[in-house]
Amino acid sequence: MRGLCRVGNVEKAFEFFNSMESFGCLPDLITYNTLINGLCRVGNVDRAQMLLREIEKHPEFSPDVVTYTSIISGYCKSGRMEKAVTLFDEMIQRGIRPNLFTFNIVIDGFSKKGDSDSALMMYEKALNGGLKPDVVMFTSIIDSHCRTGDLDKSMKLWDEMNKRQVSPNVFTFSILIHALCKANRLNESRDLLRRLNLRKDIIPSPFIYNPVIDGFCKAGNLDEANSIVAEMEAKGCVHDKMTFTILILGHCMKGRTFEAIDIYKKMLSVGCAPDNITMSSLTSCLRKAGMASEANEIELSASKNMKSGLSSLEKTTHLMTNMNIPVAV
Known part of the structure; x- marks a missing residue:
């Protein structure tokens, strides 16, 4: 049964x-x-x-x-x-x-409904009942306050979590980092990312880094964005398409076209295929910078690969060769 x-x-x-x-x-x-x-x-x-x-x-x-x-x-x-x-x-x-599992289920239910007050009330009931909150409980309540935009309460719960020596997991970090970036509180999200990088037991996914990188790129602080990328690589986290696109767009917006091209080449070298947004942003930037021939070359190479029906790996290799990028054989 x-x-x-x-x-x-x-x-x-x-x-x-x-x-x-x-x-x-x-x-x-x-x-x-x-x-x-x-x-x-x-x-x-x-x-x-x-x-x-x-x-x-x-x-x-x-x-x-x-x-x-x-x-x-x-x-x-x-x-x-x-x-x-x-x-x-x-x-x-x-x-x-x-038990703790029962409370966690109800708190998570309220969190997903956006009812942060009820989630907090259940948390207090658990404490009054002599239960010790775990990382699941804290993460759910933090998430509920982030969903309602009450980041200050979320950060207070983060502090309480640390006082109780409850170690945050990757989901706790992710929820807070995304919410802080959305509220344009970049320095706080950067601090959390530094703390996350110190955790040897967690290898974050790119989706945790991406909003922080995007925030600093949009703020025009490319040096900080590149510093985060270096930390990301040191941590063993492989860039995804979104990471590369954010960096290309960020460097294009600041007129750093040669660096944008280098990032684009790196994207190809690791077998990450650019999408239409990446391609159009880069070529548009190049044309504005008076580099029409480079833009045309990228578009032409991409177009040839699409028509040829090559595999993803063959398309990447072919495109790199057309752009005079060394290819390991």
């Missing part, structure tokens, strides 16, 4: 459930919890709650924290927070103590 529920075949699991008694095997709480979890996985939470009511009538066992948490999770994932909170309160009234 557990195997069938895990692969989403809940109806087949119910066939086994219904035939148990004929084999002299009576279902227990684990059986019911398995089916409830399976129903919630496929989004049939109302039917899962019906099973909860069935357990309540059973003379030999009662629902436990696992039973309630599964259904609460199902309602949270479907955005039905009123139902989730009603069950949460019912659970407490029945003398069943919610």
